Amino acid sequence: MSIKRIPISELRLGMYIHRLGGNWFQHPFWKGNFLLRSPRDLDTIRRCGIPDVWVVTGKTPDGGHAAAAPPFAEAGWMLSAVTESPALSPLSEPGETTPLAEEVERARRVCLVARDQIMGMFDEARMGRAIDASTTLPLVRQIADSVERHPQALLSVARLKTQDNYTYLHSVAVCALMLALSKEMGLDAESTQLAGLGGLMHDLGKAGIPLDVLNKPGKLSSAEFDLMKRHPARGAAMLQEGGAAPAVQAVAMHHHERIDGGGYPGRLGGDSIPLLARMGAVCDVYDAVTSIRPYKAPWSPAEAMRRMARWEGHFDRSIFESFVKAVGIYPIGSLVRLRSQRLAVVIDPGRDSLLTPVVRVFYSATDKRDLPPETLDLSLPQCDDGIQDLEDPDAWHFPDLNDYWMSGQ
Ligand SMILES: [Fe+2]
Secondary structure, three states, rough: EEEEEEEEHHHOOOEEEEEOOOOOOOEEEEOOOOOOOOOOHHHOOOOOOOOEEEEEEEEEOOOOOOOOOOOOOOOHEOHHHHHHHOOOOOOOOOOOOOOOOHHHHHHHHHHHHHHHHHHHHHHHHHHOOOOOHHHHHHHHHHHHHHHHHHHOOHHHHHHHOOOOOOHHHHHHHHHHHHHHHHHHHHOOOOHHHHHHHHHHHHOOHHHHHHHHOOOOOOOHHHHHHHHOOHHHHHHHHHHHHHHHHHHHHHHHOOOOOOOOOOOOOOOOHHHHOHHHHHHHHHHHHHHHHHHOOEEEEEOHHHHHHHHHHOOOOOOHHHHHHHHHHOOOOOOOOOOOOOHHHOOEEEOOOOOOOOOOOOEEEEOOOOOOOOEEEEEEOOOOOOOOOOOOEEOOHHHHHOOHHHHHHHHOO
């Protein structure tokens, strides 16, 4: 078996697709991994602007021929089914957790519905209409359900943003982070709901910023930055007008304050910054620095944890510690070097110890060659390997590391 990259013009029915090129929000297929047998699917792929595609030639890993359809090749993976019926319902009982790969698929659906709803809300706000934040409560519930089933799936999905959906998916990610953090901090149900809502609404004031400034693919001028700095007060005012709870308004108003008083707009410090806003500050920065942006390489999740931990005076220290416990020292997608000198991607940060995640080993750093992918639970007593250090993904030029946790393979 080998994998070959071909331009989309050469794609034909009967080919076994390993992965679709382009950003995965760009195309309507959840998994790239399937046998192309429907003319409709071929047509959809050709029309959605993907530049190229990786196809499997020869034999499949299980020894069968590439023409054999894998069990997940059915049309159920198509997003069109989601957009046609966007109503989401809880798919598991409260307290029940699910494997990552399963939850990633649900999380992607939640993200898409959430993105559209937030986008609609921003459009309303741009037209000067009052925003009733409570209409998003069912969405907060859906995000909370996903976080409950698997704490990291939705966070990992929402990290993969494109420039045009950045603001909306950032709101979804901050909501999910706020909910995970609330759980770690033991907040009651009402405060948790307000925290989630605050996360979802924290940047609503950006609806008042001209789109060319908001979506500018580069550094802002100082005049543009001054304009951008007005979004907290603007958002809080919009939320007040729409009757949102004061705690939700406070997240919008104060999520750019710093614990040492050096933030904006109020230059508040310490406990004078409302609790949910102090939480919002950590969640907001973490998602911003780990997100894929066109003008800067994102920090890996683990690198963000390390760097943020060293920032003096920025965050409430005890909230940050809870945040690390909630998200993990080695969050999903981190590239690590094991003591055996093999490289691996974290696919599950683990439930008990922050230092022993579940990883997917795929490369020998000593021999500089690919290894057959292998999943290793570093927390198991019989596992004699462990993390030696974090690796910088940019230094290695691997193909998309996100494939390892997204596909569950
Ligand atoms: Fe903000």
